Amino acid sequence: MEKNKPLLEIKNLHAKIGDKEIIKGLNLTVNPGEVHAIMGPNGTGKSTLANVITGKDGYEITDGEILYKGKNITDLDPEERALEGIFLGFQYPVEIPGVSMTNFMKAAVDAQRKYKGLDPIKPGEFLKMYREKQQLVNMSDKMKNRSVNEGFSGGEKKKNEIFQMAMLEPDLAILDETDSGLDIDALKAVADGVNKLRNKDNAFIVITHYQRLLDHIVPDIVHVMYDGKIVKTGDKNLAKELEEKGYAWIEEEYQKSKNAGNE
Amino acid sequence: MPAMNKLYENIIRFFEKDFSEKIKNEPEFIQKIRLENFEKFKNKGFPTLKDEKWRKTNLNKFTNQYFHPLLHNIVKKNSTDVCIVPDLQTVNIQLINGHFAGEEKLNVLENGIIYGSIQSAFEKYKDLISRYFDKLSKNSTNPMDWLNAALFTDGFFIYVPKNVKEINFQISQQLDAPVDALINSRNLIVLENDAQINLIQCDDSNEHRSHFATFNTEIFVGENAELNWYKYQNINNISAMFSNTFAEVKENGKLYTNFYQLNGKLLRNEQFTEIAGKDVAVDHYGLYLVDKTQQFDNVIFVSHASEGSYSNQKFKGILDDSAKGFFNGQILVKKDAQQTNAYQKNDNILLTDKAKISSQPFLEIYADDVSCSHGSTTGQIDDEALFYIRQRGISKRDAQLLQLYAFAGEVIDAVKIPELIEPTKDLVKKRLNGELDVCEDCILQCANK
Known part of the structure; x- marks a missing residue:
């Protein structure tokens, strides 16, 4: 089978915040149609990776490149990357008091349409789309008049991320610990939403601590991140192994190989 | 000793030489008020940075400048149809350089409402006016109030009889002097028991002249009466305007103000409300959108x-x-x-x-x-929220505007007149976007163009 052109190619990426290097030579290739899981203990750079790919301020890329659809995107603004089809499901969705969900989504959809040279979406069409996507993640209709994330429960906030993803139909979605703090029903709703949106042209990077979410969103490839790098890659069984054995053995293996490299 | 400066000296000379002659035909109680306030002003001068409530407000830029005191209205406009809010039936009042600009200086409506020039009302409604005029402001310790009481040339007067309700007034106040000008205007609003009116005011100016304007208003809200006042201030960036309001609200009465400070070099609004x-x-809402070197x-x-x-x-x-x-x-x-x-x-x-x-x-x-x-x-601005919004494809500028507009929402959402909601939103959006210019007519009208 002929392989598609990669959607995302990260080559030898080094990134730091202030003086602290967080990403230390990371390589990752994601092809259309794939779901990747990135696992690993806390503080190994998973969220930083998500922020660097999406262009958040405050990170300095000191080496390497991020190719998206074959183009280096490291100089693009966050909104340009978003308009190119990269979506981040936030670990901590931000509350924006005074901005209603519908206004926010209308602005986002229209920004995307403008980028594609289209006129703003018609109100009727927008509401129809809004309703459909709400149903996809089983989100209550009363949320739409509320301010973005304001007063939402943890589960509602995460569902809201998936809802926004459904509205914007990205080519590459990065879900940063979307499972954290979710009860099993919310987890299923989130996973269900993702599974419905999966297709041969888009790709997902699911960042998670736990195997739990991966029972519902079955990944094609599982990576383990440690000390700012991807130190192990496998199939979905790797996630199960991690669930059983924890991360300590990864750490040991990594230290061993590091020492061996130094000798 | 008062602080000496060009404007102070100019005002003292003007009052003592020219103005005291001009006011000799006014009712005695008005003359008395003027003289008392003039003495206070003469002794104290303009507020300085040493005064508690003026520590952050430096008037030097203006007090070292020459302003021509305007005794009469120099510019005449034909139309009083200026402050248009579409679909709202209103009584229109136009003040140009502090002078009532209508053809008829005093008007009596069928429902008994009296409105017009306060100077004209001094003679015709002397008893009525003397019951209210300066009753609330007389104990003021603010030199700007003394200046206004001493030197006001005209202003508007609105009297609403008992039980008259749901009348909208549009007040268009324009600073449009052909020279740099000192303008002092004085207004009086009396609502008898059970009366209810809305005021929609815009303060505008021409582009090229510096104005130094005081705009004092006394408001009497009777028992069970209600006054709602919306104001949009958009004057040029070389002018200063001091709008001081004194209000008294009686049993069961309601006073509501919702003011927008949009443009001007120096805009200062003082509100004194006595719940009697x-x-x-009582609700006082205000939104101030300030940039460049404005204050x-x-x-x-x-x-x-x-x-x-x-x-x-x-x-x-x-x-x-x-x-x-x-x-x-x-x-x-x-x-x-x-x-x-x-x-x-x-x-x-x-x-x-x-x-x-x-x-x-x-x-x-x-x-x-x-x-x-x-x-x-x-x-x-919350950086996390900014990134969150931008991550959805919305430009940095729009993301910022979205947040700023949301921040302003609490004041805008308090607007109670349905016809005024969209124009208010438009004005705020335009201002935040840097698209609100000086408007020679009412800003509410200009913004719709």
Whole structure:
């Protein structure tokens, strides 16, 4: 089978915040149609990776490149990357008091349409789309008049991320610990939403601590991140192994190989 | 010793030489008020940085300048149809350089409402006016009030008889002098018991002349009466305007103000509200959008002298570039004002390191059974929220505007006249977008163009 052109190619990426290097030579290739899981203990750079790919301020890329659809995107603004089809499901969705969900989504959809040279979406069409996507993640209709994330429960906030993803139909979605703090029903709703949106042209990077979410969103490839790098890659069984054995053995293996490299 | 400066000396000379002649035909009680206030002003001069409420407001740029005192209205406009809010039936009042500009100086409507030039009303409604005029402002310690009382040339007068309700007034106040001008205007609004009116005011100016304007208004809200006042201020960036309002609200009365400070070099609004009866409701809302080297001030004093009343002060500001703002809000609850509910909040966003806000909330309570709160916040645009919004494909500029507009929402959402909601939103959006220019007509009208 002929392989598609990669959607995302990260080559030898080094990134730091202030003086602290967080990403230390990371390589990752994601092809259309794939779901990747990135696992690993806390503080190994998973969220930083998500922020660097999406262009958040405050990170300095000191080496390497991020190719998206074959183009280096490291100089693009966050909104340009978003308009190119990269979506981040936030670990901590931000509350924006005074901005209603519908206004926010209308602005986002229209920004995307403008980028594609289209006129703003018609109100009727927008509401129809809004309703459909709400149903996809089983989100209550009363949320739409509320301010973005304001007063939402943890589960509602995460569902809201998936809802926004459904509205914007990205080519590459990065879900940063979307499972954290979710009860099993919310987890299923989130996973269900993702599974419905999966297709041969888009790709997902699911960042998670736990195997739990991966029972519902079955990944094609599982990576383990440690000390700012991807130190192990496998199939979905790797996630199960991690669930059983924890991360300590990864750490040991990594230290061993590091020492061996130094000798 | 008063602080010497060009404007002060110019005013003293003008009053003593020319003006005292001109006012000799006025009723005696008015002359007396003028002279008393002139003496006070002469002794004290303009406020300086040493005065408590002026520590952040430097008048030097203006007081070292020459302003021509305007005795008469120089510019004539034909139309009084200027301050148009579409679909709203209104009585229109136009003030040009502080002078009532209508053909008829005094008008009596079928329902008994009297409105027109206050100068003309001094003669025709002397008894009525003398019952109210300067009753609330006479104890002011603010030199700007003394200046206004001494030197005002005209202003508007509105009298609403008992039971007359649901009348909308549009007041278009234009600073349109052909020279740099000193303008002092004085207004009086009297609502008898059970009366209710809305005022929609815009303050505008021409582009090229510097104006130094004081605009004082006394308001009497009778029992069970209600006044709602919306004001949009958009004057050029070389002019200063001091709008001081004194209000008294009687039992069951309601006073509501919702003011937008949009443009001007220096805009200062002072509000003194006396709650003089039971079960009164007072709301003072304000939004100030300040940039470049502009400075907008708000000084609010609400005094609860009677029990069971409610007051709420809500002022929000966004300051960009090297802009400055000053907020001084005070709630006074006197001994007998039990069961008072009084709130005050001032929130600010500073967009740059150079923008400055000085916020001083005060609460003074002498009754024991009250519910009061006050507070002030100053912050920046939330970077996390900015990134969140941009991550959805919305440009940095739009993401910022979305947040700023949301911040302003609390004031805009308080607009109660349906026809006024969209124009208000438009104005705020345009201002935040840097698209609001000087408008020679009413800004509400210009913004629709």
